[in-house]
Amino acid sequence: MDGVNTYRGGPDERGHFGIYGGRFVAETLMPLILEVERAYAEARSDEAFTREFAYYLHHYVGRPSPLYYAQRLTERLGGAKIYFKRDELNHTGAHKINNTLGQILLARRMGKTRIIAETGAGQHGVATATVCALFGLACEIYMGATDIERQSPNVFRMKLLGAQVRPVTSGHGTLKDAMNEALRDWVANVEDTYYLIGTVAGPHPYPTMVRDFQSVIGSEAREQILAAEGRLPDTLVACIGGGSNAIGLFHPFLDEPSVRMIGVEAAGYGIQTGEHCASLTAGRPGVLHGNRTYLLQDNDGQIKDGHSIAAGLDYPGVGPEHSWLRDSGRVTYVSVTDEEAMAAFELCSRTEGIIPALEPAHALAHVARLAPTLPQSHLLLMNLCGRGDKDVFTAARHFGIDL
Amino acid sequence: MSNFGDQRIARRFASMRQQGRSGLITFVTAGDPDLGTSMEILRRLPAAGADIIELGMPFSDPMADGPAIQASSQRALRAGQTLRRTLGMVAAFRQADGETPIVLMGYYNPIYSYGPAAFVVDAKKAGVDGLIVVDLPPEEADELFMPASAVGIDSIMLATPTTDEARLSRVLDYARGFVYYVSITGVTGTQAVDAERVETALTRIRRHTELPIAVGFGIRTQEQAAAVATSADAAVVGSALIGEVARSLESDGTPQRPLVDRVVGLVSSLAQGVRMAPVRGPSV
Numbered sequence: 001m002d003g004v005n006t007y008r009g010g011p012d013e014r015g016h017f018g019i020y021g022g023r024f025v026a027e028t029l030m031p032l033i034l035e036v037e038r039a040y041a042e043a044r045s046d047e048a049f050t051r052e053f054a055y056y057l058h059h060y061v062g063r064p065s066p067l068y069y070a071q072r073l074t075e076r077l078g079g080a081k082i083y084f085k086r087d088e089l090n091h092t093g094a095h096k097i098n099n100t101l102g103q104i105l106l107a108r109r110m111g112k113t114r115i116i117a118e119t120g121a122g123q124h125g126v127a128t129a130t131v132c133a134l135f136g137l138a139c140e141i142y143m144g145a146t147d148i149e150r151q152s153p154n155v156f157r158m159k160l161l162g163a164q165v166r167p168v169t170s171g172h173g174t175l176k177d178a179m180n181e182a183l184r185d186w187v188a189n190v191e192d193t194y195y196l197i198g199t200v201a202g203p204h205p206y207p208t209m210v211r212d213f214q215s216v217i218g219s220e221a222r223e224q225i226l227a228a229e230g231r232l233p234d235t236l237v238a239c240i241g242g243g244s245n246a247i248g249l250f251h252p253f254l255d256e257p258s259v260r261m262i263g264v265e266a267a268g269y270g271i272q273t274g275e276h277c278a279s280l281t282a283g284r285p286g287v288l289h290g291n292r293t294y295l296l297q298d299n300d301g302q303i304k305d306g307h308s309i310a311a312g313l314d315y316p317g318v319g320p321e322h323s324w325l326r327d328s329g330r331v332t333y334v335s336v337t338d339e340e341a342m343a344a345f346e347l348c349s350r351t352e353g354i355i356p357a358l359e360p361a362h363a364l365a366h367v368a369r370l371a372p373t374l375p376q377s378h379l380l381l382m383n384l385c386g387r388g389d390k391d392v393f394t395a396a397r398h399f400g401i402d403l
Numbered sequence: 404m405s406n407f408g409d410q411r412i413a414r415r416f417a418s419m420r421q422q423g424r425s426g427l428i429t430f431v432t433a434g435d436p437d438l439g440t441s442m443e444i445l446r447r448l449p450a451a452g453a454d455i456i457e458l459g460m461p462f463s464d465p466m467a468d469g470p471a472i473q474a475s476s477q478r479a480l481r482a483g484q485t486l487r488r489t490l491g492m493v494a495a496f497r498q499a500d501g502e503t504p505i506v507l508m509g510y511y512n513p514i515y516s517y518g519p520a521a522f523v524v525d526a527k528k529a530g531v532d533g534l535i536v537v538d539l540p541p542e543e544a545d546e547l548f549m550p551a552s553a554v555g556i557d558s559i560m561l562a563t564p565t566t567d568e569a570r571l572s573r574v575l576d577y578a579r580g581f582v583y584y585v586s587i588t589g590v591t592g593t594q595a596v597d598a599e600r601v602e603t604a605l606t607r608i609r610r611h612t613e614l615p616i617a618v619g620f621g622i623r624t625q626e627q628a629a630a631v632a633t634s635a636d637a638a639v640v641g642s643a644l645i646g647e648v649a650r651s652l653e654s655d656g657t658p659q660r661p662l663v664d665r666v667v668g669l670v671s672s673l674a675q676g677v678r679m680a681p682v683r684g685p686s687v
Contacts, residue, residue, distance in 0.1 A: 014542060022542070022543050023540065023542050023543060024511060024538045024539065024540075024543055025538055025540065026466070026467040026537050026538055026540075026561070026563075027540055027560075027561040027562065027563045027565075027566060027570075027574065027585070028467070028561075028563040028564075028565050028585060028588055029565075030540050030542070030565075030566075030570065031565045031566065031567060031570060032565070170470075170473055171463070171464070176464065177464075180464050180465075180466045183466045183467075184466065184467070184468075184469075184589075184590045187467065187588060187589055187590055188588060188589035188590065188593070188594075189588075190565055190588050285515075286512045286515060286516060287510075287511045287512045287515050287538065288464060288512060289464075289466070290538070292515075295512075297512070297516065299485075299516070300485040300486055300487075300513055300516065301462075301486070301512045301513035301514070301515065301516025301517065302462065302463040302480060302512075302513065303463045303464050303512070
């Protein structure tokens with residue numbers, strides 16, 4: 001890199017990654033978003049904040065998460081050498097807590113006393129409820145009624161952690177509707193409330209802030225692979241819903257031209273069926289939830305509900321930085337069906353003794369396709385961003401087993 | 404482009420000022436509960452006392468709206484409403500009414516999907532006078548409001564209780580036609596307006612602009628409309644009218660016979676309230 005052509009310089013001061021991103025919100029929210037932006041800019045350059053974040057990541061979350069050589073899987077697939085970044089070992093079982101921890105520290109600095117959040121699979125809801133319990137802040141989680149039904153263990157966890165779970169019945173009762181409802185709550189409670197967004201979407205500065213908090217994944221992975229192999233990985237693979245775990249892994253490597261990156265979207269029942277969540281593969285640019293990005297939408301610009309067996313990928317949009325990375329060609333985006341993901345879920349459980357969440361099972365399905373086509377010298381690093389405990393009911397149903 | 408129909412909004416406010424009264428702006432969602440019924444409501448609004456018509460462009464994800472308008476948007480979309488059809492309704496309305504200003508209100512994505520440049524041209528042709536796009540703050544407004552201004556469509560900006568002095572001047576830089584003051588911090592149709600606080604806010608805004616100011620987001624009754632009309636140049640009512648639509652549907656969604664009469668009846672009563680309001684002194 002010559003310093004001119006960097007993929008890590010974005011966004012601009014108004015939150016744009018190329019034509020994507022920005023701040024498309026109602027006027028009532030603009031002053032709040034500007035306040036979050038100011039507070040985050042201050043915190044980011046404050047060593048005390050960085051130290052506090054690092055302290056909790058280490059002592060509370062359990063970072064660094066291991067970089068694990070998946071030897072049996074590597075032998076089984078018979079090609080590239082496969083490493084897992086084990087973010088499923090984090091406290092609460094996924095990468096989500098990296099972000100909720102960063103944002104709760106910010107909310108405290110801002111003097112906010114009430115936290116709201118949206119959740120799809122419930123992982124972000126649990127991670128938010130967890131840090132609210134840790135710091136004694138009131139917590140309300142908006143969750144689609146459909147998701148509440150299919151993720152009941154996480155609903156119970158949130159309640160156990162002292163959060164109120166607010167079912168959202170508008171729209172189709174999934175993640176996008178939960179996000180609408182959280183935004184409505186924020187508009188009505190501007191004084192005391194902080195909106196803790198769970199992915200790299202939303203209005204500026206959220207996509208940048210969440211990326212920065214999640215970049216601990218890629219920074220650690222970089223050091224760990226250098227220690228293990230003495231060189232950078234050849235390929236990075238991560239699943240994409242909103243895209244926070246993927247950007248967290250990719251971002252520290254973006255200016256390394258030798259590192260190839262692949263984001264894996266959910267193809268649901270198959271792209272051709274229209275029942276999927278692959279906005280980068282089959283959507284087009286639009287404006288939703290405060291930013292411009294690739295969206296699943298009809299000809300009239302109405303947002304379509306997606307489908308994925310993985311509730312955490314069930315979102316009709318994607319973080320704006322991914323849209324920009326797609327158009328610029330720096331990252332390749334592919335998709336994997338429910339069936340392929342479930343096969344990978346089973347493969348990982350039996351080969352490595354790790355039950356992955358259904359979301360990274362999508363990344364794994366692509367690894368299983370890719371690895372056999374590559375030489376043994378090829379280093380393939382995948383983000384295993386969540387564990388599958390929450391998914392055992394869904395998986396049992398899929399395999400036709402009555403629990 | 405012909406000049407016919409230009410400046411409808413400015414002319415309407417000027418004529419109300421001459422009459423020494425405030426105005427009523429009515430919001431209904433285009434295509435709710437179906438195209439035919441919605442068209443009939445639209446046609447009868449001026450005679451019932453609507454001074455300016457706001458026509459909602461339904462969107463699947465109306466983030467700034469409460470349950471009433473959310474439900475109306477979904478009814479309209481289920482009945483097949485599209486942005487193209489909404490422009491068609493305006494064109495049909497204009498065949499009989501060349502004077503009542505029409506403002507389209509909604510969210511940006513359907514317009515972005517249509518193509519902002521093509522949209523403003525088609526909207527102007529149909530007879531649209533102004534645009535309110537809830538999720539397009541001044542920071543992102545150029546891409547739509549520059550082409551809109553070029554064809555003579557007013558960009559109507561929202562000011563809210565959270566808009567401080569610095570932002571207010573930024574918002575007003577883009578404001579044409581009138582300023583829409585959102586009287587509550589919250590979504591549409593969920594809280595009641597506080598007329599006294601509104602008056603204070605309007606005094607503050609008037610220090611920065613000579614544009615007329617309409618107030619909305621919490622006005623449901625004749626009394627509330629009258630109270631707001633003492634200080635505002637117009638009162639906006641939406642969720643209450645939409646509520647009347649919702650109450651007049653059979654359980655399977657088909658409209659009952661008197662649906663249009665009920666909506667129009669409520670408009671008449673609100674218009675009466677606005678016209679009863681004591682006259683505000685000259686604002687400029």
